Amino acid sequence: MAVPLLEVRGLHVAVAETEILKGVDLAVSEGEVHAIMGPNGSGKSTLASVIAGKPGYTVTGGEVLYSGESILKMLPDERARAGIFLALQYPVELPGIRNREFLRTALDALRESRGEDKVGIRDFNKLLEAKAEELGLEPEMMKRNVNEGFSGGEKKRNEILQLAVLDPKLALLDETDSGLDIDALRVVAEGVNRFRGPGKAIVLVTHYQRILNYITPDFVHVLIDGRIVRSGGRELALELEKRGYDWLREGAQTGAAPSA
Amino acid sequence: MTQAVATYEQYEADFRKLQEARSAEPDWLTELRSAAFARFQELGFPVARKGNEPWKYTDVRPLAAETFPYETAAAASVDAAQLFPFDDGMARVAFVNGRFSQELSTPSPDGLTVMPLTQALEEHGEDVRRHLAQHATYADEAFTALNTAFLADGAFVLAEGAVEMPLHIVYVTTERVATHPRTLIVARPTSELSVVESYVSATGGAHFTNAVTEVVLKDGAQVTHRQLLLENHETYHMANTRVHQSRDSAYRSLVYEAGGGLVRNELMVLLDAEGAEADLKGLYVSAGKQHVDNNINIDHAKPHGYSRLYYKGILDEQSRAVFGGTVMVRPGADKTDAHQEDKNLILSHEAEVDSKPALEIYADDVKAGHGATAGAIADEALFYMQSRGIDPERAMLFLVRGFVSEILDSVTIEPLREWLEESTTQALPRFRDKR
Numbered sequence: 001m002a003v004p005l006l007e008v009r010g011l012h013v014a015v016a017e018t019e020i021l022k023g024v025d026l027a028v029s030e031g032e033v034h035a036i037m038g039p040n041g042s043g044k045s046t047l048a049s050v051i052a053g054k055p056g057y058t059v060t061g062g063e064v065l066y067s068g069e070s071i072l073k074m075l076p077d078e079r080a081r082a083g084i085f086l087a088l089q090y091p092v093e094l095p096g097i098r099n100r101e102f103l104r105t106a107l108d109a110l111r112e113s114r115g116e117d118k119v120g121i122r123d124f125n126k127l128l129e130a131k132a133e134e135l136g137l138e139p140e141m142m143k144r145n146v147n148e149g150f151s152g153g154e155k156k157r158n159e160i161l162q163l164a165v166l167d168p169k170l171a172l173l174d175e176t177d178s179g180l181d182i183d184a185l186r187v188v189a190e191g192v193n194r195f196r197g198p199g200k201a202i203v204l205v206t207h208y209q210r211i212l213n214y215i216t217p218d219f220v221h222v223l224i225d226g227r228i229v230r231s232g233g234r235e236l237a238l239e240l241e242k243r244g245y246d247w248l249r250e251g252a253q254t255g256a257a258p259s260a
Numbered sequence: 261m262t263q264a265v266a267t268y269e270q271y272e273a274d275f276r277k278l279q280e281a282r283s284a285e286p287d288w289l290t291e292l293r294s295a296a297f298a299r300f301q302e303l304g305f306p307v308a309r310k311g312n313e314p315w316k317y318t319d320v321r322p323l324a325a326e327t328f329p330y331e332t333a334a335a336a337s338v339d340a341a342q343l344f345p346f347d348d349g350m351a352r353v354a355f356v357n358g359r360f361s362q363e364l365s366t367p368s369p370d371g372l373t374v375m376p377l378t379q380a381l382e383e384h385g386e387d388v389r390r391h392l393a394q395h396a397t398y399a400d401e402a403f404t405a406l407n408t409a410f411l412a413d414g415a416f417v418l419a420e421g422a423v424e425m426p427l428h429i430v431y432v433t434t435e436r437v438a439t440h441p442r443t444l445i446v447a448r449p450t451s452e453l454s455v456v457e458s459y460v461s462a463t464g465g466a467h468f469t470n471a472v473t474e475v476v477l478k479d480g481a482q483v484t485h486r487q488l489l490l491e492n493h494e495t496y497h498m499a500n501t502r503v504h505q506s507r508d509s510a511y512r513s514l515v516y517e518a519g520g521g522l523v524r525n526e527l528m529v530l531l532d533a534e535g536a537e538a539d540l541k542g543l544y545v546s547a548g549k550q551h552v553d554n555n556i557n558i559d560h561a562k563p564h565g566y567s568r569l570y571y572k573g574i575l576d577e578q579s580r581a582v583f584g585g586t587v588m589v590r591p592g593a594d595k596t597d598a599h600q601e602d603k604n605l606i607l608s609h610e611a612e613v614d615s616k617p618a619l620e621i622y623a624d625d626v627k628a629g630h631g632a633t634a635g636a637i638a639d640e641a642l643f644y645m646q647s648r649g650i651d652p653e654r655a656m657l658f659l660v661r662g663f664v665s666e667i668l669d670s671v672t673i674e675p676l677r678e679w680l681e682e683s684t685t686q687a688l689p690r691f692r693d694k695r
Contacts, residue, residue, distance in 0.1 A: 052647055053646075053647070054643055054647075055639060055643060056639075075646065075651075075652070076643055076646035076647050077645075077646040077647070077648075077649055077650055077651050077652065077655075079647075080646065080647055080648055080649035081649045085647075085648075086647050088644065088647075091644070092638075092640050092641050092643075092644040094641055094644070094645070094658075094659070094662060095662055095663070095666070096661065096662025096663055096664070096665035096666055097658055097659070097661075097662040102645075102648075102658070103648075105650055105654070105658065106645075106648035106649050106650055109648075109649040109650050109651065109654070110649045113649070145662070162648065166648065166649070
């Protein structure tokens, strides 16, 4: 069997002495969409952040392999250039930096690392305009400062725009659905579905199964209290919608975590 | 202390020499000069100490301990294209070591009278007399007193109507001297003028620039005034700018400080009639052991005034910055709308800023606010950029450019804006020669 694109092995992560992840295993292969679900504070965002290399987390045990190689010592920008993308739960405002310039610099950095030429300004603008239109973002927003004065929905769509333009291999979507109304959710989901494909992998972190009505996952994992307590297919998400998380939580507490 | 005595003696000897050389000038000027020098001797250099709030953080003892000769040899030749490449398309009046340089200056554009102050005394005696030293008063200001005592060539600018071509006033220093650049700008009613006033060193090595600028805006006049401090890091630069605004006039200022070793910039704007508007922006960029002190005062004396003050600083290495700003709203200056803000980006643990904006309000129905911040580059912003593949050095450069753009975007002369942006990153050694 081929090596999974992403493999998390027995991952333990602490934030300021508090253990958040307590041994997470996960294998994601090309072409797959995995949903990580769980209640607030279960460690979902931590998992996505650690894979992307966000500072502030201490890995106290385990490994994260990308294409079979450990990435834990790599800087966030090195991971990004290797093909990992994190759509942030709370996209950051960058005062004085225009959206268009930011994205072009990022794309050039990725291309440069692959030994490709910088993107031509005209080609880039065409690409950006097309992708922005697909996501219902006004061309005018490309001239504005990154996320500054954007509504919550616009920020999330802007993240998916970056995903579309930068075209990574592995997309980590950290609660990209939260705070979106149904129309915005559909637009964002369509953007993710356009990205989806044989050479790509998606890890979708969410609290609600709502977005899974639009993005059908191949696998669903339930993360509670720093551990994956159950894995299954699409039907697991539907069951969670009906029953909530508590029935699994009790199982987690008694240590009788059912296997997938 | 003995060194300071030597300094005072040097100034006195230079002053006597100057007085003799200028014996043909009008009596009122001779009297002004003498009174100003006497006042300088009484005041002495300001002392950084408790209780002397405006000078609390800036110690000029190193300046007082050094002597800089006033008399200079004939002006050295200067490479304009290299020293100030940003003035394409502008008229220029240039001074080298305090002396007017015909060679570096261009003819005055339409609507503008530009000449050395000495010449203006003869040709525009009435305007000079009415305004010179009327706004930049020296009673409490040792450096202004010293400048007034030594005022010589300087620049006289008189604007009438809308002047389309920007004017560049440049003061170049080529050697170890004291210069006392004096600039008088008079904007007649409803005139429009754009001025760049810059200070540059042609070489390394210490010199002392003691500049005083007076700007007078008559009713409805509009002046855009950009002062660029670009001298080498050994230099002492003392600047005093006084602005007097009449009814419905608009004064827009940018103070850009990337040069100088010990810099003190004092800017005081008096909104002395109804409907006056002042927009003051500033950007200071410091590294090494630079010390940059801005003391900015806006004085609302009449109703319906509007002012915005926005200064930003970037500090790296062991540099130090001081921001003192006061917005005064005098009794009767009702319906004033004023805001001042100072934001600092600190790139090094060894750099330090003291920011003290203040409001003094004695009128009714006033809208006023102020704020000051100082912080490092936000980790989350850096991570966000890195997570998109941008390496940390480039991300930092991007964030720094983003930080300054709020100020530099106000520069509507595109080649100048570009030059300033480039100059800003070049002023920070960590970004030098990186793009």
